[in-house]
Amino acid sequence: MEEDKVRGKAEPTGWPAKAWSLLSAIRSESPLIQCITNLVSMDLMANTLLSSGASPAMIHSADEIPDFTPHARALCINVGTLSADWLPAMKLAAQFARQSGKPWVLDPVAAGASGFRLKACLELAELKPTVIRGNASEVIALSKASLGPSKGVDSSHESTDAVEAAKSLAQASGAIVAVSGAVDIVTDGERVVGAHNGVPMMQRITATGCSVTALIAAFVAVDPLHALEATVSALSIFGVAGEMGMNLAKGPASLRMHLIDSLYGLDDAVVHSRVSITSFS
Ligand SMILES: Nc1ncnc2c1ncn2[C@@H]1O[C@H](COP(=O)(O)OP(=O)(O)O)[C@@H](O)[C@H]1O
Numbered sequence: 222m223e224e225d226k227v228r229g230k231a232e233p234t235g236w237p238a239k240a241w242s243l244l245s246a247i248r249s250e251s252p253l254i255q256c257i258t259n260l261v262s263m264d265l266m267a268n269t270l271l272s273s274g275a276s277p278a279m280i281h282s283a284d285e286i287p288d289f290t291p292h293a294r295a296l297c298i299n300v301g302t303l304s305a306d307w308l309p310a311m312k313l314a315a316q317f318a319r320q321s322g323k324p325w326v327l328d329p330v331a332a333g334a335s336g337f338r339l340k341a342c343l344e345l346a347e348l349k350p351t352v353i354r355g356n357a358s359e360v361i362a363l364s365k366a367s368l369g370p371s372k373g374v375d376s377s378h379e380s381t382d383a384v385e386a387a388k389s390l391a392q393a394s395g396a397i398v399a400v401s402g403a404v405d406i407v408t409d410g411e412r413v414v415g416a417h418n419g420v421p422m423m424q425r426i427t428a429t430g431c432s433v434t435a436l437i438a439a440f441v442a443v444d445p446l447h448a449l450e451a452t453v454s455a456l457s458i459f460g461v462a463g464e465m466g467m468n469l470a471k472g473p474a475s476l477r478m479h480l481i482d483s484l485y486g487l488d489d490a491v492v493h494s495r496v497s498i499t500s501f502s
Pocket residue numbers: 355356357374375376401402403404405418419420421422423424428429430431433456459460
């Protein structure tokens with residue numbers, strides 16, 4: 222098979238068809254996704270899930286987790302506005318998800334920004350997330366268990382700088398690790414796959430990273446046995462929605478709206494012509 226020098230190896234396994242079948246499953250099954258997330262992202266995350274066809278519930282009280290978490294098809298935990306009083310509920314929900322055989326996804330927002338946050342992320346990573354999705358700086362911090370340099374929630378690194386860190390985090394945690402950026406990198410510690418969709422303006426909207434993590438939870442909910450494929454499909458589909466939205470947007474605020482509309486309206490033809498996923502190893 223011919224090598225594409227820029228994008229890695231040409232993919233023979235029908236990634237667009239896989240991505241479309243998972244999006245179609247979300248639309249038909251409407252999986253319930255529990256989100257324990259930061260105060261910035263709640264609106265965009267819930268609307269991203271709804272426009273994909275999934276059913277979001279932003280439920281974070283420890284008092285409700287024993288009743289509620291076992292009914293969710295997947296759980297998303299995001300530490301963006303972490304405080305000490307939220308952490309026990311996050312850990313409890315992760316434990317209930319594991320006990321009920323449900324996938325859960327960790328977003329280690331700004332993992333390298335403080336000792337408190339890094340320790341919390343490392344403790345959550347020990348509770349066997351199915352997927353960890355962060356930007357490059359977050360994945361490097363978590364993988365090395367060390368602080369910064371950090372711009373807070375934004376990345377100081379390119380996703381391609383974090384391939385080895387992602388592989389070693391995947392091996393240490395047993396999770397699929399996804400590093401978002403211009404190219405989204407996904408690895409199980411051995412295989413490395415890249416999704417090439419999206420537009421740079423997506424970085425100018427707060428909570429796009431958080432929202433794609435929740436979308437990963439929805440994709441993994443409908444295909445829990447193939448978490449790597451589900452993760453890379455979710456990243457690519459979100460990127461395609463960004464590309465379609467960018468055709469109509471004038472800036473970040475209108476891209477936010479058009480991205481959601483585009484995700485809602487994606488069809489088979491657009492997915493097949495736009496999804497760009499390649500294997501790196
Ligand atoms: N330069 C870029 N080109 C295309 N898409 C991008 C680019 N940077 C980020 N994205 C996309 O924006 C979304 C958020 O990623 P990112 O900004 O890395 O996360 P975070 O907000 O957690 O730092 C992802 O879907 C990612 O693919």
